[in-house]
Amino acid sequence: MIAVISYQFRRLVRGAGISLIFAVVGSGLWYWQEREVRDRLSWMGVPEWQTTSWQGFNRVLRSHAFLVGWSDIRVSPLWVSYALHETPDAPIGDRPHGFAQDWRSLWPVISDQYTHSGYDRGHLAPNYAIARVHGRAAQLDTFQMTNITPQRPDLNRRVWQRLEEVVMDDFLPRFEQLRVVTGPVFDEHFMHRVGFTQVPSAFYKIIVVPGEHPRALAFLIPQTVRGDEPLDRFLVSIDELEARTRLDFFPRLPEDVETPLEANIETKGWALQRVARRPGRYQ
DNA sequence: TTTGATGT
Numbered sequence: 377m378i379a380v381i382s383y384q385f386r387r388l389v390r391g392a393g394i395s396l397i398f399a400v401v402g403s404g405l406w407y408w409q410e411r412e413v414r415d416r417l418s419w420m421g422v423p424e425w426q427t428t429s430w431q432g433f434n435r436v437l438r439s440h441a442f443l444v445g446w447s448d449i450r451v452s453p454l455w456v457s458y459a460l461h462e463t464p465d466a467p468i469g470d471r472p473h474g475f476a477q478d479w480r481s482l483w484p485v486i487s488d489q490y491t492h493s494g495y496d497r498g499h500l501a502p503n504y505a506i507a508r509v510h511g512r513a514a515q516l517d518t519f520q521m522t523n524i525t526p527q528r529p530d531l532n533r534r535v536w537q538r539l540e541e542v543v544m545d546d547f548l549p550r551f552e553q554l555r556v557v558t559g560p561v562f563d564e565h566f567m568h569r570v571g572f573t574q575v576p577s578a579f580y581k582i583i584v585v586p587g588e589h590p591r592a593l594a595f596l597i598p599q600t601v602r603g604d605e606p607l608d609r610f611l612v613s614i615d616e617l618e619a620r621t622r623l624d625f626f627p628r629l630p631e632d633v634e635t636p637l638e639a640n641i642e643t644k645g646w647a648l649q650r651v652a653r654r655p656g657r658y659q
Numbered sequence: 660t661t662t663g664a665t666g667t
Contacts, residue, residue: 467660496664504662533663541662658663 410438417443418457419555419584420626425454431562432622437480437522441514442501444522445559445623448482451572452525455559455623456500460509460543462552468507469515478522485521489571498527498579500558502540525560526570527579527599534603534656535610539581539595542607542651547583550647551591555584561596561620575599580617582625592637593646596620603659606652614638 414422414436423445425432434445434454442458475487475497490497501523507515517523527536548554560576568575578598585591596612614625615638626634 465660468662471663491666498663502662508662527663529664537663544662656663657661 413438414443417441417459418557419459419586421628422457423455423557423623423625424627426622426624429622437478439501439514439517439520439523441506441510441517442523444500446481446522450560450562450574451481451483451485451569452574452576453500453522453559454621455557456523457555457557458501458506460505460548460554460556462548463509468504469512471503472516472519475519475521475524476516478520481522483572485524485571485573487521489573490526493526493570494528495526495570495575496529496532497521497524498532498536499523500525505540505544508544525579526573526575528601530603531579531597531599531601533658535597535601535605535607536579537658538654538656539597539607541657542654543583546647546651551585553586555586557582557584557625559621561617578620580612580621582614582617584626590633590637591642591645593643594641603656608643608648608652611641611643613641 422436422443425434430449432454433449434447437444437446442456444453445455447454477484477486487497499518501518503515503518506518543554543556558581559579561578561580562574563577566575566577576599578596580594580596582592582594592614594612594614594617595607595610596617597610618624629637
């Protein structure tokens with residue numbers, strides 16, 4: 377009798393041990409692969425939230441060519457991170473007709489909620505840039521609703537479009553490699569929602585030239601723009617964006633590099649005066 | 660060829 381119990385017990389222990397090995401090896405592989413993907417799609421670590429406030433809490437959603445820091449509280453991305461490199465000219469895929477619900481958002485975020493809201497479905501990871509550099513599957517990912525935020529048409533179709541065009545037509549040929557972090561800025565006195573999604577009061581975009589001596593340009597653009605403003609009017613320091621978003625950008629950057637890069641607005645070498653007033657393609 | 664959307 378005792379012999380039978382002890383045999384079954386040993387079998388149970390052995391089974392548990394094998395399960396544990398699978399769990400450890402499996403999660404180790406997941407962690408290693410996830411870290412590799414994050415390094416490829418971000419720069420110097422994904423944005424971290426300041427632990428003293430709930431506003432920055434987010435979880436990382438991974439797509440083919442970009443990462444999304446998703447907030448279940450704002451029902452919105454807080455940041456989107458992607459990499460760009462020069463590619464030969466080739467036709468890109470057709471613009472898809474609609475926007476897809478993303479099963480990873482806890483609350484249902486549906487394209488219809490934007491209809492007649494007065495806000496565009498504004499891309500954070502841009503359709504054209506991602507399609508050009510990363511191909512069709514990545515392009516389709518940008519039409520997931522977790523990559524979309526409510527943007528006023530004069531921002532989305534004019535200033536934001538002009539900025540994204542300058543990134544692809546000027547900054548990328550000039551520097552060959554770029555890392556971009558972009559996202560919304562919220563104002564606690566402006567609590568309007570589209571569906572479940574909180575409407576941002578402004579948007580930021582940080583463009584980084586990686587390397588031993590990194591450069592960075594940061595923009596903060598309010599919803600209320602007319603559309604024809606010179607782009608350099610919206611330049612800010614990364615420190616200011618960190619104060620407004622309660623995020624810590626590039627947490628793995630060594631402090632002696634981070635301090636000047638994030639405190640200063642350094643425009644030398646970007647040839648901004650040549651592109652800041654370039655007219656948009658629409659309206 | 661090719662950069663944003665809307666709505667019929």
